[in-house]
Structure formats: C-alpha cells, structure tokens
C-alpha cells in the first residue's frame with residue numbers, strides 16, 4: 001500500500017519545490033530592492049527638504065487629510081528628518097544631501113538645553129550623533145554632551161530611572177517611565193565614552209536594569225508606562241497610553257524595547273541585555289497575531305485583528321533592530337532574523353507601503369499609527385517610520401545575505 005502513495009507523492013513534491021524555486025527566481029534580488037529603495041528615498045527626501053527650506057524652524061512631522069504637518073524642534077520627532085538626511089548622504093554622498101543634512105540638523109540644536117523631556121536621545125543623537133559620525137565636525141560633540149547632561153538631570157538616583165514625562169496624567173502617575181525611554185540611552189553611552197565621565201553610563205545601565213525588571217511581563221512583552229512611587233521607588237501603576245489596553249502589547253513599544261536592549265548589549269557587552277533582546281524578538285516573531293510579512297498591527301492585542309491597522313513605523317524599527325541583533329547571535333538565529341528583515345524590507349519597499357514620488361506629503365512610507373486611542377496620527381506617514389526604514393536599508397546594504405557588500 002505504501003508504494004503507490006510514494007510514487008504519487010514524489011512528482012507532487014517535485015512540483016511544489018519547483019514552483020517555490022520559480023517564485024523566488026522571479027523575485028528581484030534583495031540587493032536591488034535595497035539600492036532602488038535608497039535611491040527613491042533620497043529623491044523623495046530632497047523634495048521634502050526643499051519644501052521646508054525657507055521656514056527656518058520647521059521640521060517634517062506627518063501628512064494628514066491632504067495637509068503637511070510640521071513641528072518646531074520641541075516635538076520629540078525633530079531629530080528624525082535630519083538623521084534620515086545623514087543616512088541618505090552616507091549612502092550617496094551628494095553635496096545637496098550634505099547641505100540639507102547640516103541645515104536641518106542645526107534646527108534642532110537648541111534642544112540641548114531642554115530638561116523637560118526624556119526624548120533628547122531621539123532629538124539629538126539621530127541628528128547630531130549621525131552628523132558627528134559622518135563628518136567628525138567637533139562642534140557636534142559639545143551639542144551632544146550638553147544634551148547628555150540635560151537628559152541626565154532627569155535621573156533620580158533614589159528611583160534609579162530617568163523620568164520620561166513631567167506630567168502626571170491627571171494625578172495618576174508619580175514618576176512615569178515609558179519603554180520608549182530605552183531609546184534615549186544611546187546618547188548617554190556615547191557621552192560616557194566621549195567624556196570619560198562614567199556617571200552617564202551608570203545612569204543608562206541603572207535605567208536599563210530597572211526597566212528590564214519592572215516593564216516586562218513573563219512572556220517578554222512590555223507595558224508602555226510604569227509609574228514609580230517616589231517614596232518606595234517601586235512601581236505603583238502599569239498602564240498604557242498609546243496602546244489598546246494596560247495588559248496589551250502595543251507594537252511600537254515592543255519595537256522600542258527590542259531596539260533598546262540590542263543597543264544596551266552593543267554598548268556594554270552585558271549578556272543579560274542580549275538575552276532580553278533575543279527574548280523580545282522571540283515574543284514578536286512567534287506571536288500568533290504577527291502577520292506573515294512581519295509588519296505588525298498597531299497593537300498585538302487589538303480586538304479587530306485581522307481588520308486592524310498595521311503600523312509601518314513599528315515594522316521599520318523592528319527591522320533595523322533585527323539586522324543589528326543578527327550580528328550578536330548564533331548562525332541559526334541570525335539567519336532567522338535576516339529572513340524576517342528581508343521580508344519586512346521587501347514589504348515596506350513595495351507600493352503597499354512606499355508612496356509614489358511626490359505623493360504622501362513627500363514622506364517615504366505610508367501607513368503608520370502614532371496614537372490611536374488619542375485619535376492622533378492614525379494611518380499616516382510619520383517621520384520616524386522613514387528614519388528607521390532608511391537606517392534598516394543602510395544596515396542591509398552592508399549584510400552579504402541581504403545583497404550588501
């Protein structure tokens with residue numbers, strides 16, 4: 001009885017293997033996808049840069065209902081467009097990209113004195129950090145060190161964390177810390193190395209350790225906001241602000257955690273942070289609600305999945321983080337992360353997410369979600385989606401299995 005079954009099965013298996021191989025053979029090589037995506041991102045971003053050139057305070061933020069939305073440097077996203085221009089310049093060192101990168105970076109400088117936000121890493125390290133990396137312009141060093149001191153002023157040693165927001169959500173929070181805050185530690189790690197002042201590093205390590213202890217659930221998903229009791233230094237509230245529910249896994253929050261612990265490992269070599277990043281990646285990549293193209297819904301527990309909105313920004317952040325993390329893990333995990341990143345890049349570079357030239361308010365990617373419960377920036381382009389997408393493309397362009405050199 002076995003023989004006829006096997007004889008029948010063999011051609012079917014061959015046909016399936018051949019069909020899969022042909023499908024892949026028709027796929028454009030990933031290296032070409034990356035190169036073309038970077039080239040069209042540069043053209044789109046040059047249009048954006050020209051649009052705001054004469055408004056010396058403006059930085060692109062989003063595009064909604066057919067209207068451009070910009071901000072001044074105070075908005076937490078002010079560093080992303082300058083940073084994006086630096087990545088584009090790194091890939092294609094054209095004088096106009098350099099001139100715009102410098103011009104838009106200068107617009108963010110005054111934030112170095114801002115002690116009212118934890119977002120100084122986003123604002124200054126994406127802009128001035130990339131400027132310093134690519135031009136060795138020593139003036140950037142002073143801006144970044146001043147910014148690092150401003151950020152450190154928000155650290156309370158008896159709690160062991162940097163305070164994220166000044167407000168208390170109508171008295172509900174004593175000392176709010178959000179998972180996003182992990183992204184601002186890279187500036188402090190840099191400042192410790194650059195200045196020789198270990199206190200910057202101590203603050204970053206303490207913040208990362210306390211966040212690891214109190215933000216994460218047993219499955220390695222993360223809460224958005226943990227508020228600490230200022231007397232006991234212990235959490236008194238675990239809530240969401242931009243996610244679906246206090247107990248849910250808001251997609252961008254998970255992405256910030258993955259990226260943040262990957263950086264913390266790179267900067268310290270502490271394997272606890274590597275393990276944390278690997279566990280967060282496992283949570284994300286094995287989640288039953290993670291779509292096959294790995295661009296997540298805006299919240300993994302959003303009640304209407306599969307009818308819920310995707311968040312391209314979370315997809316781009318996860319993609320960039322996975323490419324970096326692939327360099328720190330064993331071959332099997334590394335190959336898995338790069339397969340996922342390739343899928344994400346192909347999806348984001350497709351017309352499903354990449355806008356037509358000159359459309360989408362001159363942003364590169366469509367379909368991100370800023371703050372859905374607040375009814376703000378829902379299914380729109382967002383400057384940080386573009387930043388982390390171009391960072392991921394840049395990283396991919398150096399990875400041989402992603403077509404890089």
Ligand code: GLY
Pocket residue numbers: 076180242252370
């Ligand atoms: N840091 C704010 C956000 O991720 O929306």
